[in-house]
Amino acid sequence: DAKTTQPNSMESNEEEPVHLPCNHSTISGTDYIHWYRQLPSQGPEYVIHGLTSNVNNRMASLAIAEDRKSSTLILHRATLRDAAVYYCILSNMDSNYQLIWGAGTKLIIKP
Amino acid sequence: DGGITQSPKYLFRKEGQNVTLSCEQNLNHDAMYWYRQDPGQGLRLIYYSQIVNDFQKGDIAEGYSVSREKKESFPLTVTSAQKNPTAFYLCASSRTLLRPTEAFFGQGTRLTVV
Numbered sequence: 001d002a003k004t005t006q007p008n009s010m011e012s013n014e015e016e017p018v019h020l021p022c023n024h025s026t027i028s029g030t031d032y033i034h035w036y037r038q039l040p041s042q043g044p045e046y047v048i049h050g051l052t053s054n055v056n057n058r059m060a061s062l063a064i065a066e067d068r069k070s071s072t073l074i075l076h077r078a079t080l081r082d083a084a085v086y087y088c089i090l091s092n093m094d095s096n097y098q099l100i101w102g103a104g105t106k107l108i109i110k111p
Numbered sequence: 112d113g114g115i116t117q118s119p120k121y122l123f124r125k126e127g128q129n130v131t132l133s134c135e136q137n138l139n140h141d142a143m144y145w146y147r148q149d150p151g152q153g154l155r156l157i158y159y160s161q162i163v164n165d166f167q168k169g170d171i172a173e174g175y176s177v178s179r180e181k182k183e184s185f186p187l188t189v190t191s192a193q194k195n196p197t198a199f200y201l202c203a204s205s206r207t208l209l210r211p212t213e214a215f216f217g218q219g220t221r222l223t224v225v
Contacts, residue, residue, distance in 0.1 A: 042218055
């Protein structure tokens with residue numbers, strides 16, 4: 001299974017954009033990139049997913065490098081409610097699109 | 112409101128006892144999953160199910176059992192064979208396993224063995 005590498009933690013100021021990086025150098029051509037986030041003692045929440053093209057939704061944007069070996073989750077204007085652990089996950093058809101979870105990045109938002 | 116309901120939120124079990132965690136969804140999703148999460152770590156897949164009366168082992172199925180008698184329900188039993196059952200258990204569902212869709216999670220059950 002292709003793996004992802006994320007920083008253990010990041011800090012950002014409230015109302016500023018946040019760029020969360022993810023490296024996936026062994027990604028295959030059919031691997032999808034997913035992002036979920038988890039607040040303490042809660043279940044994870046879907047954020048966004050994509051394959052090759054950049055994706056936007058109401059929560060965030062996903063920027064995928066041209067070689068697909070890395071991606072960046074962009075929160076356009078961070079609020080205190082965005083403080084969570086963010087997981088970058090790969091999935092593919094061969095494994096029924098199972099999500100393989102790493103330890104994620106703990107995002108700290110400073111007021 | 113549509114969603115995933117897990118119960119109870121907190122559960123205490125004596126060593127040697129089996130315990131069943133409940134998971135119900137009203138999203139009309141075909142696929143359901145059980146994960147385990149230990150402190151500071153990501154989620155690990157225990158079991159998953161694509162359709163009623165069918166389920167597959169995940170990465171850490173030993174010491175656990177499941178059933179899928181109804182589309183809406185996917186209970187997890189933690190048996191006495193599970194050597195280290197204290198953990199946070201999460202149930203999830205998604206529309207299908209056949210394409211990458213959004214997974215919806217319950218609020219979790221925190222199991223403590225006393």
